[in-house]
Amino acid sequence: MTILIKLLWIAVAIAVALAAGWLFRTAAIAVSRGGLRKALRTAPLTAAFGMLVILLYILVAIFAPVIAPFAEREVVGGQFLPWEAPYILGTDNLGRDMFTRLIYGARNTVGIAFMTTALAFAIGSILGLLAATVGGWMDQFLSRVVDILMAIPSLIFSLLLLTIFGTSVVTLILVIATIDSTRVFRLARSVAQDIVVMDYIEAAKLRGEGLWRLITREILPNAMAPLVAEFGLRFCFVFLMISALSFLGVGVQPPTADWGSMVRENAALITFGDVTPLLPAGAIALLTVAVNFVVDWMLHRASGLKE
Amino acid sequence: MKDTTNKPVLLTMRNIEIEGRSDETWSPIIKGVDLTLNKGEVLGLIGESGAGKSTLGLAAMGFTRDGCRISGGTIDFDGIDLMKASEATRRGLRGKRIAYVAQSAAASFNPAHKLIDQYSEAPVQHGVMGRAEAESDAVELYRRMQLPNPDEIGFRYPHQVSGGQLQRAMTAMAMACRPDLIIFDEPTTALDVTTQIEVLAAIRDIVAQFDTAAIYITHDLAVVAQMADKIKVLLRGDEVEEADTRTMLASPKQDYTKTLWAVRSHARATQPPVEKGTVPVVSVKAVTAGYGPIDILKNINFDIHKRRTVAVVGESGSGKSTAARVITGLLPPRQGQVLFDGKPLPPDYRQRSRDQLRQAQMIYQMADTALNPKLRLRELIGRPAQMYLGLQGKALTDRIRDLLNLIELDPDKFIDRLPSELSGGQKQRVGIARALAAEPKFIICDEVTSALDQLVAEGILKLLDRLQTEFDLAYMFITHDLATVRAIADEVVVMQNGRVVEQGPKDEMFQPPHDPYTELLLSSVPEMDPDWLTKLLKERAEKAS
Numbered sequence: 001m002t003i004l005i006k007l008l009w010i011a012v013a014i015a016v017a018l019a020a021g022w023l024f025r026t027a028a029i030a031v032s033r034g035g036l037r038k039a040l041r042t043a044p045l046t047a048a049f050g051m052l053v054i055l056l057y058i059l060v061a062i063f064a065p066v067i068a069p070f071a072e073r074e075v076v077g078g079q080f081l082p083w084e085a086p087y088i089l090g091t092d093n094l095g096r097d098m099f100t101r102l103i104y105g106a107r108n109t110v111g112i113a114f115m116t117t118a119l120a121f122a123i124g125s126i127l128g129l130l131a132a133t134v135g136g137w138m139d140q141f142l143s144r145v146v147d148i149l150m151a152i153p154s155l156i157f158s159l160l161l162l163t164i165f166g167t168s169v170v171t172l173i174l175v176i177a178t179i180d181s182t183r184v185f186r187l188a189r190s191v192a193q194d195i196v197v198m199d200y201i202e203a204a205k206l207r208g209e210g211l212w213r214l215i216t217r218e219i220l221p222n223a224m225a226p227l228v229a230e231f232g233l234r235f236c237f238v239f240l241m242i243s244a245l246s247f248l249g250v251g252v253q254p255p256t257a258d259w260g261s262m263v264r265e266n267a268a269l270i271t272f273g274d275v276t277p278l279l280p281a282g283a284i285a286l287l288t289v290a291v292n293f294v295v296d297w298m299l300h301r302a303s304g305l306k307e
Numbered sequence: 308m309k310d311t312t313n314k315p316v317l318l319t320m321r322n323i324e325i326e327g328r329s330d331e332t333w334s335p336i337i338k339g340v341d342l343t344l345n346k347g348e349v350l351g352l353i354g355e356s357g358a359g360k361s362t363l364g365l366a367a368m369g370f371t372r373d374g375c376r377i378s379g380g381t382i383d384f385d386g387i388d389l390m391k392a393s394e395a396t397r398r399g400l401r402g403k404r405i406a407y408v409a410q411s412a413a414a415s416f417n418p419a420h421k422l423i424d425q426y427s428e429a430p431v432q433h434g435v436m437g438r439a440e441a442e443s444d445a446v447e448l449y450r451r452m453q454l455p456n457p458d459e460i461g462f463r464y465p466h467q468v469s470g471g472q473l474q475r476a477m478t479a480m481a482m483a484c485r486p487d488l489i490i491f492d493e494p495t496t497a498l499d500v501t502t503q504i505e506v507l508a509a510i511r512d513i514v515a516q517f518d519t520a521a522i523y524i525t526h527d528l529a530v531v532a533q534m535a536d537k538i539k540v541l542l543r544g545d546e547v548e549e550a551d552t553r554t555m556l557a558s559p560k561q562d563y564t565k566t567l568w569a570v571r572s573h574a575r576a577t578q579p580p581v582e583k584g585t586v587p588v589v590s591v592k593a594v595t596a597g598y599g600p601i602d603i604l605k606n607i608n609f610d611i612h613k614r615r616t617v618a619v620v621g622e623s624g625s626g627k628s629t630a631a632r633v634i635t636g637l638l639p640p641r642q643g644q645v646l647f648d649g650k651p652l653p654p655d656y657r658q659r660s661r662d663q664l665r666q667a668q669m670i671y672q673m674a675d676t677a678l679n680p681k682l683r684l685r686e687l688i689g690r691p692a693q694m695y696l697g698l699q700g701k702a703l704t705d706r707i708r709d710l711l712n713l714i715e716l717d718p719d720k721f722i723d724r725l726p727s728e729l730s731g732g733q734k735q736r737v738g739i740a741r742a743l744a745a746e747p748k749f750i751i752c753d754e755v756t757s758a759l760d761q762l763v764a765e766g767i768l769k770l771l772d773r774l775q776t777e778f779d780l781a782y783m784f785i786t787h788d789l790a791t792v793r794a795i796a797d798e799v800v801v802m803q804n805g806r807v808v809e810q811g812p813k814d815e816m817f818q819p820p821h822d823p824y825t826e827l828l829l830s831s832v833p834e835m836d837p838d839w840l841t842k843l844l845k846e847r848a849e850k851a852s
């Protein structure tokens with residue numbers, strides 16, 4: 001019986017999610033125009049739900065001080081208080097409000113992950129396109145450096161680097177961006193290799209175009225679709241990586257609120273059958289799923305597949 | 308031609324309507340076409356691209372491509388209603404009683420399996436023959452298709468066999484279950500004229516031997532004249548007319564059909580000979596070039612003068628395109644040099660000045676890959692003008708509009724379009740405009756019309772002709788199509804295996820005596836006469852014996 005009720009709840013949750021996606025899509029179509037409107041019309045409900053969730057996370061991250069009932073680092077009561085007003089989701093191991101920390105965690109974790117991914121893409125795609133366009137020794141040199149970096153398991157490598165350089169937010173971003181840019185490099189290079197053999201690139205070279213213009217105007221626009229799709233996926237990986245590093249204690253440092261470290265700090269509660277420590281993990285899971293829904297849709301559009 | 312009018316009916320398609328899906332709506336591709344085919348009869352389906360030839364041909368198997376559907380009409384194949392039949396029934400027919408031969412055999416064979424394994428697949432699957440029986444049958448059919456080494460050729464992989472042989476192997480494969488109907492979808496379009504002959508002859512013989520009915524889809528009228536008992540002309544999904552081959556060729560009724568027939572008559576007027584002592588725009592002097600250790604070009608010499616068109620002719624692999632790459636500087640020659648206005652050009656394009664690059668422009672065969680799909684016409688055409696001539700702002704926009712007018716595209720409508728919003732012919736025109744924007748003296752046209760339908764190609768040739776007189780251009784025209792040569796060239800250079808075998812003014816080239824290779828090339832161009840292939844094969848057989 002309990003299983004049936006649980007299944008029912010899952011069904012209800014999916015129905016609510018799809019309904020929210022549908023409402024969001026209808027609203028988005030109403031306010032948008034032109035090409036965006038046309039694209040939104042073809043969006044499946046999963047993608048609409050994904051976009052809604054991402055939008056909510058962004059809003060929460062931006063307006064964190066307004067929404068949160070307490071300050072990020074404020075000790076407001078006893079340790080591990082249950083879910084009762086005014087502490088909607090109880091308090092953590094130091095007596096800080098869990099709900100407040102979750103909201104600030106969105107700001108820190110998502111913000112850092114976004115900056116890291118953006119940096120990884122800036123480095124990886126520029127070098128990747130350069131390697132494919134120039135070819136020869138440049139390609140050999142960059143590719144071999146990337147091979148060496150990729151040969152070391154990324155988690156262990158980042159642990160090593162963070163131990164050497166210390167654990168500030170800036171080093172965290174730089175280290176993960178460098179490691180992840182190797183994956184972006186490989187993708188950008190292979191996509192661009194297919195493009196540089198096209199006649200229009202030959203025509204541009206014969207016209208006497210410089211390297212910068214060749215990359216930015218002729219190659220990049222044609223490589224954009226797979227790169228954008230990869231951006232979504234890569235964002236999830238970076239996100240999980242930061243949370244994992246925080247959980248291990250070398251990521252975002254306390255008392256800054258961060259979903260990964262929040263799980264670790266409150267892990268003791270799991271023994272008592274309390275779900276509270278899993279809430280940050282749930283927040284990570286939800287965002288990961290949402291981003292992937294949107295990425296799936298983008299990939300589908302980019303590859304020109306029909307349903 | 309054989310008389311098939313009294314034979315029993317094999318395939319009847321009545322009032323067929325097919326729709327294709329684009330942007331959420333269904334738009335018609337075939338608008339109510341009837342088709343009747345008797346046993347052993349060959350029907351030629353002709354029309355320009357987008358006319359619905361292939362769609363109709365596939366519908367004869369009860370099949371549509373993804374994103375298409377048959378929305379009306381009936382298809383009756385030998386008493387079986389293909390519209391109502393289950394997918395399993397239809398699948399049982401395909402490969403066994405109805406077979407399909409695709410345009411590109413190279414792309415249709417699975418490169419990972421040997422030819423004979425792919426041959427055996429259909430008969431074994433359908434339970435017609437056992438594996439060993441299928442293999443000995445394959446050898447028999449390879450022999451009948453006049454493939455060299457029929458005993459061994461089946462044990463090769465597709466990449467180890469030439470294009471013409473592959474196309475014949477594919478036809479043999481379609482024959483494996485001795486089907487009642489074969490659909491040929493442009494089987495020789497991708498082949499050189501000299502290879503085309505062999506494939507055409509082989510297909511015609513085998514179809515006659517087994518009394519197989521066939522639907523032969525092509526855009527080449529001269530080819531269909533050799534192959535078909537009757538011809539059906541399609542235009543934008545509608546039937547224009549149908550008649551038996553001789554009647555159709557002798558007296559087409561509809562205006563559209565007459566324009567198709569007339570296309571081949573365009574010819575450029577003979578130009579006065581170039582005065583002695585004038586400096587040619589481009590002069591290729593004793594050029595030897597190649598990739599790696601192999602020489603592809605061997606001691607090539609030719610000149611191209613102002614206002615003149617030199618056609619470079621030869622089959623694929625003869626070095627035509629390599630010659631163009633040497634002139635543009637993409638492939639620095641091993642020996643010899645290229646002179647421009649009497650002065651030597653640096654061998655590598657990276658060492659050439661911007662002005663030297665501007666003077667020589669290129670128009671590509673595939674406009675699809677030659678235009679950046681993400682740039683609008685404004686930038687595609689405007690970029691050379693901006694780069695070489697320093698035009699900015701309004702002056703640049705005016706220049707782009709002038710160029711669009713020159714290529715007969717309305718600037719207001721087209722200036723902000725993307726290449727994907729153009730038809731094939733329009734794309735090629737944009738390629739021409741981009742070359743003109745640099746205000747060059749010399750343009751290389753690399754097979755510019757071979758991807759286009761005859762009517763559209765005709766328009767492009769006329770445009771190029773007009774622009775030449777208007778801007779005093781010199782053209783180098785790379786082609787394998789002798790009809791194009793006749794239409795546009797002043798001088799002809801015939802190439803084979805990287806050597807120039809013959810060169811001279813066009814009129815001389817089309818008069819005997821010829822070099823043997825030129826002779827072979829000239830005689831291989833299909834003619835509209837339905838008896839042409841039969842006569843030619845007989846002549847060649849007599850010569851050989």
